[in-house]
Amino acid sequence: MADESPFRNTVLKGKVALITGGGSGICFEIATQFGLHGAMVAIMGRRKHVLDAAVASLESLGIRAVGVQGDVRKKEDASRVVETVVEELGRLDILINGAAGNFLSAAEDLSPNGFKTVMDIDTVGTFTMSHAAVNYLKQGGKGKGPNEGGVIISISATLHYSANWYQIHVSAAKAAVDSLTRSLALEWGTDYKIRCNGIAPGPISGTPGMEKLNPEEAGISSGDAVPLGKMGEKWDIAMAAIFLASESGKYINGAVLPVDGGSWLAKPRYISKEQLRQFGRAVEQRSRSKTQLPNSKL
Numbered sequence: 001m002a003d004e005s006p007f008r009n010t011v012l013k014g015k016v017a018l019i020t021g022g023g024s025g026i027c028f029e030i031a032t033q034f035g036l037h038g039a040m041v042a043i044m045g046r047r048k049h050v051l052d053a054a055v056a057s058l059e060s061l062g063i064r065a066v067g068v069q070g071d072v073r074k075k076e077d078a079s080r081v082v083e084t085v086v087e088e089l090g091r092l093d094i095l096i097n098g099a100a101g102n103f104l105s106a107a108e109d110l111s112p113n114g115f116k117t118v119m120d121i122d123t124v125g126t127f128t129m130s131h132a133a134v135n136y137l138k139q140g141g142k143g144k145g146p147n148e149g150g151v152i153i154s155i156s157a158t159l160h161y162s163a164n165w166y167q168i169h170v171s172a173a174k175a176a177v178d179s180l181t182r183s184l185a186l187e188w189g190t191d192y193k194i195r196c197n198g199i200a201p202g203p204i205s206g207t208p209g210m211e212k213l214n215p216e217e218a219g220i221s222s223g224d225a226v227p228l229g230k231m232g233e234k235w236d237i238a239m240a241a242i243f244l245a246s247e248s249g250k251y252i253n254g255a256v257l258p259v260d261g262g263s264w265l266a267k268p269r270y271i272s273k274e275q276l277r278q279f280g281r282a283v284e285q286r287s288r289s290k291t292q293l294p295n296s297k298l
């Protein structure tokens with residue numbers, strides 16, 4: 001069970017959020033937490049039965065929610081979904097680009113079409129949805145005041161900060177998503193006062209993504225390598241999204257926030273602290289004597 005929210009339950013009151021990929025996983029949790037913090041939420045996905053179940057679950061919590069079927073890769077779907085959301089909920093304040101495709105494949109086993117499919121969902125889909133939403137998100141857009149710009153949050157990853165095994169397609173796609181975030185922050189922040197940011201989740205338990213990238217057959221607990229010692233929860237990503245989407249993030253534009261317990265920085269410790277304390281100064285002394293530096297502070 002996740003912790004209690006540190007945010008007031010009205011921080012997103014009156015806001016309308018469209019969350020792509022919001023029918024399941026991390027993005028369903030974002031939809032839930034946005035709703036519990038006062039927002040009306042629309043979720044977009046390809047599978048109607050998944051959307052229907054998700055909407056029913058949101059409504060059972062007293063959240064005003066709609067599900068709109070569509071594929072982020074299709075420009076007609078993107079426009080139709082955005083228009084439906086504004087028609088049904090009156091305006092659009094927040095777009096979460098969460099829809100993503102993922103699977104493990106060695107680079108030489110991945111067909112160019114497999115590579116393109118993930119680029120299309122993650123990168124082209126993020127651009128297509130943002131493009132379809134810009135006229136509603138911008139200041140003065142339908143239902144908005146003249147100084148009331150919206151927010152885009154695109155979900156990426158930390159894979160591409162270095163490199164990762166068997167995810168050449170996902171790494172390339174997420175690197176491009178982060179690049180879109182920065183370009184849009186510059187252009188649409190300046191022209192339309194739309195704040196564009198990203199969230200880069202690390203290993204998050206109980207998600208379809210994690211099931212695919214760390215299948216139980218691999219027998220690895222992803223928490224082992226995380227500096228904070230455990231995998232994250234979907235709740236952690238949802239809280240970061242509230243932070244960025246609400247007034248707490250009002251001066252944040254063009255940032256990609258890793259929410260990964262520090263895991264992308266993780267490296268095995270090659271000398272124990274005890275060893276270091278034993279020989280660290282002796283090593284320095286030896287080095288100074290060789291270069292004839294004074295040993296005054298050692």
Ligand code: COA
Pocket residue numbers: 100101102103104105109110111112113114115117118208209210212
């Ligand atoms: N390994 C290697 N290649 C694969 C693959 C796998 N596990 N899964 C799909 N592909 C390839 C296919 O072979 C195909 O290429 P080809 O035409 O050269 O054979 C290409 O990818 C497209 O596959 P297709 O099944 O037609 O795509 P789709 O649009 O129906 O599905 C995926 C898209 C593959 C990304 C699918 O996993 C998906 O829908 N994912 C969304 C859910 C998800 O991944 N959630 C986790 C989010 S983090």
